[in-house]
Amino acid sequence: MSDAHDREVIIIPCSGIGKAFGSVGREAAYVVTEELRPGCTSTVCLSLLTLGDEEIRRRVREHPTITIDGCPTACARVNVEQAGANPAATFRVFDVFRRHKELKVRRVSDIGEAGEAMARILAEEIADKVDELRRDKE
């Protein structure tokens, strides 16, 4: 197994389909895994984790995991904890909104420019956390 794989950080957004902040969280996860920290981060289907898939459960237990939640129910965090893992870090879209109330997310199916800006702010914070977690593992 490569070093990069050993130090891989898994980013798990909440899969929220009915709330705009859920869409922002998912976009932030993709910004991290595809643009900011490709190669050392990945995501998994949260629905597989919900279902108890053994392979996914093993991955979230063996790798540092960052959860992103769009609403107070915190599905991503709760599902990771139910899988027997402790998220290395948890992020909430609402916390970004509290600091940037000028950013009004348009809607769940189209978060708009403000939503994308919010996702990018969140993604930058997550990327910093990824670097920190990978340094800790070295």
Add this chain to the structure above:
Amino acid sequence: MPNLPERKVGLIACSGEDLPEGTVSREAALRVLERLRPGRTVTLCLPLFLAGEERERAFARFFPTIAIDGCDKRCAARATEMYSARPAVSLVVSELRELLSLDPPKRVRGPDEAREVLALATAEALAGQVDNLLNRVPAASSDAEARGAGTRADGGAPDALEETEAVCSCASDIPVQTVEVDGRTLELVALPAVFALLHEEGKHPSDDGTVEALLDQVRIYNLVPPESEAALGRALLNAYEAFWARTATIIGEE
């Protein structure tokens, strides 16, 4: 009938973040919720089955549900059945794509023409299933057609014209209450509404036929095994007596 949320079709998308077909499942569901069948459909985030409460797990017992899965692992269908109830329809995007000989989607986000085409086709298939489940004359076959035609096929009002925002049904109005039956805790969908209905009708707990009336209403929304009826009837009557006493106190205080 008890005063309950309107009967709609529940859409549960796998939302699989790891594959383009998962994105299709979510995009198609949102298209149906917002544009093709607004007002006839509701949704719930799949992981809420585990993270949510009883009312979330009651979702598929109350709404006839369509599970939309990106791949043949069928997470949405299996999780819905595991935590709530068997979905009425299970649709797998990858299978639909093969059936329609469409190109595979390539990206989980951003522009992808193949993904867009597949999402549109999936949404049309979903809308048809929604109509089947509600036994209704279809709304226009697509939102574009709806805008052009301006009326439904049955001549009715164009109910697919208005675009609404999809919202999750977490913390929805599906009322759930638990009762103790022979030492077991049983969770019953719609029970508070059933109690309210019988109370409104003036059915006192001591009246003849109250147990039968309770069981008749509870059976509409819950599976009641025949061997459990007697014990459940007693438990329902006890809970209804408590409800009646509470209501009398509240009315008295007013």
